[in-house]
Amino acid sequence: MVTELILEVSRWAIPTVLFFIPLYGYLRGVPVYETFVAGAEDGFKVAVKIIPFLVGMLVAIGVFRASGAMDLFARALNPVLHLVGVPGEVLPLAIMRPLSGGGALGIAAELIGSYGPDSFIGRLASVMQGSTDTTFYVLTVYFGSVGVRRYRYALALGLLADMSSLIAAIFICRLMFG
Amino acid sequence: MVNIIWLLMLLAGIFVAGYNGRIEVVTAASLEAAQTAVTLAFELIGLMAMWLGLLKIAEEAGLVGLLARLLRPFTRYLFPEIPRDHPAIGSIIMNLSANILGLGNAATPFGLKAMQELQTLNPRPQEATPAMCTFLGLNTGCLTIIPATIIGIRAAANSTDPTVIVGPTILATGFSMITVVVADHFFRRIYNGRRG
Numbered sequence: 001m002v003t004e005l006i007l008e009v010s011r012w013a014i015p016t017v018l019f020f021i022p023l024y025g026y027l028r029g030v031p032v033y034e035t036f037v038a039g040a041e042d043g044f045k046v047a048v049k050i051i052p053f054l055v056g057m058l059v060a061i062g063v064f065r066a067s068g069a070m071d072l073f074a075r076a077l078n079p080v081l082h083l084v085g086v087p088g089e090v091l092p093l094a095i096m097r098p099l100s101g102g103g104a105l106g107i108a109a110e111l112i113g114s115y116g117p118d119s120f121i122g123r124l125a126s127v128m129q130g131s132t133d134t135t136f137y138v139l140t141v142y143f144g145s146v147g148v149r150r151y152r153y154a155l156a157l158g159l160l161a162d163m164s165s166l167i168a169a170i171f172i173c174r175l176m177f178g
Numbered sequence: 179m180v181n182i183i184w185l186l187m188l189l190a191g192i193f194v195a196g197y198n199g200r201i202e203v204v205t206a207a208s209l210e211a212a213q214t215a216v217t218l219a220f221e222l223i224g225l226m227a228m229w230l231g232l233l234k235i236a237e238e239a240g241l242v243g244l245l246a247r248l249l250r251p252f253t254r255y256l257f258p259e260i261p262r263d264h265p266a267i268g269s270i271i272m273n274l275s276a277n278i279l280g281l282g283n284a285a286t287p288f289g290l291k292a293m294q295e296l297q298t299l300n301p302r303p304q305e306a307t308p309a310m311c312t313f314l315g316l317n318t319g320c321l322t323i324i325p326a327t328i329i330g331i332r333a334a335a336n337s338t339d340p341t342v343i344v345g346p347t348i349l350a351t352g353f354s355m356i357t358v359v360v361a362d363h364f365f366r367r368i369y370n371g372r373r374g
Contacts, residue, residue, distance in 0.1 A: 003333060003341045010326035013281060021232050025239035032235055039234025043227030046290050047219045054215035060184050062211030063191035066203050072194060109331050117337030126332055126343040130325030131350040133318040138289075139180070142314060145290045146297040149304045153365040154311040155179050160361050161319025165354035172346045 046145050053144025057136060061099045070095060086170055089121050093128055098135040098162050105129065124173045131165040133158075222286065229287035233272060242268035245275075256316070256359070257309050259299070266295035270313055277317060280324040289317060308369070312362050319358040322351045 022032045064070050074091045081091060089111065097104040108129040115121040135158035143151060195204045236242050246253070246267045253260070253267050260266050269292035276285035292313060300307050325347045332340035 002344075003329065003339070006324060006326070006329060006341055006344065007333065010280060010324055010329075013279060014284070017232065017284075021236050021239070021241065024241060025235040028239040030235060030238040035235050035238050036231035038231075039237075040227035040231035042230050042291075042294075043225075043287070044223050046294075047223040047226055050222075050290075051216055051219045054219055055212050056184070058211040058215045058218075059208045060187040060191075062207040062214075063195075063204050064187035065191075066207035067191035067195035067200070068198060069187075069190040069194040073190075105327065105331075108328065109335075112331060112335050112337075117332045117335040118339065118342075122332075122335075122337075123343055123346075126325075126328045127346045127350060130322060130328045130343060130347040131354070133320070135318045138318055139314060141286070142289055142293050142317075143306065143310075146293045147303060148297070148300075148306050148310070150306060151180055152306045152311055153369060154306050154314045155183075157311055157315035157358060157361060157365060158318040161315055161354045161358045164357035165319060165350045168350040168353040169346065172349050176346060 057140040101134040127169045226287045277320040280326045315358040319354040
């Protein structure tokens with residue numbers, strides 16, 4: 001019941017926005033089509049501008065992942081995280097999450113598939129995937145688009161955000177599903 | 179920090195691949211990643227154009243301004259250095275709303291627009307401003323109430339209860355959002371002190 005409701009809400013979200021914003025604009029006397037086109041113009045410039053930053057970040061992440069260095073890193077961290085109650089199975093997901101959205105989604109889907117969506121691991125992986133963000137991608141693309149090179153404390157803050165939602169996810173899942 | 183992480187990922191990857199006698203993996207992965215980056219950027223062109231077009235309509239119609247006025251108490255506290263009624267506020271609100279509702283593909287265009295607006299207030303264009311750091315922190319640690327993608331995956335895997343994870347996700351993301359707000363407060367102090 002709840003599942004259907006939520007899936008239905010997300011199915012309707014974008015059509016609803018597409019319906020109401022232009023309608024409201026028209027009622028307020030905005031020349032809707034011309035305004036849309038004027039706003040859309042910027043899309044191309046921004047997308048092209050972020051290419052070098054995306055290439056730089058994705059190449060490093062791709063090499064780190066494909067070479068097996070990431071798995072090695074996960075295995076090295078395993079004993080430490082085991083102490084705080086993190087199951088080793090979800091560790092690759094935790095490491096992949098800030099680096100690559102698609103890669104993390106793949107790992108999460110794989111964990112859900114092999115342990116079952118209603119297992120503890122399956123649920124924990126779901127909450128982790130749903131509650132953290134692709135910090136490196138976001139920083140690369142957002143700062144790249146305006147030419148900012150020095151990130152100051154933004155990376156530390158972003159990683160702290162990921163870390164805190166990760167810890168909260170584990171704690172809450174243990175409490176509710178453990 | 180980003181320089182060191184970037185270098186370490188690259189060098190560690192090449193070293194491990196070489197040590198395991200699979201150095202050719204590095205060649206394939208790097209070339210493929212470079213092409214993926216361009217594909218991603220090109221996919222973004224259409225999305226950016228569509229959402230920025232809609233955003234412009236919403237701005238002209240006064241919708242964004244209305245939202246910005248409603249949320250002013252929060253934005254004044256989080257972004258004290260952004261002038262009242264600056265367009266950056268509207269774009270930031272649109273980005274965070276999209277994140278909260280789990281509309282990932284709408285969040286990026288609004289976020290990039292917000293960065294452009296914030297850049298107009300930046301006295302040192304190559305360096306991140308405190309407002310940018312706060313915004314990116316909130317963006318990555320954002321409250322999520324509809325994690326739609328993962329619910330879809332769980333439903334596809336025949337879960338008996340795909341949405342059981344919604345409550346924990348709201349709690350975990352709420353916690354990280356609070357952490358970001360608190361940590362941002364301290365980072366701002368430390369960095370402003372250093373600036374002196």
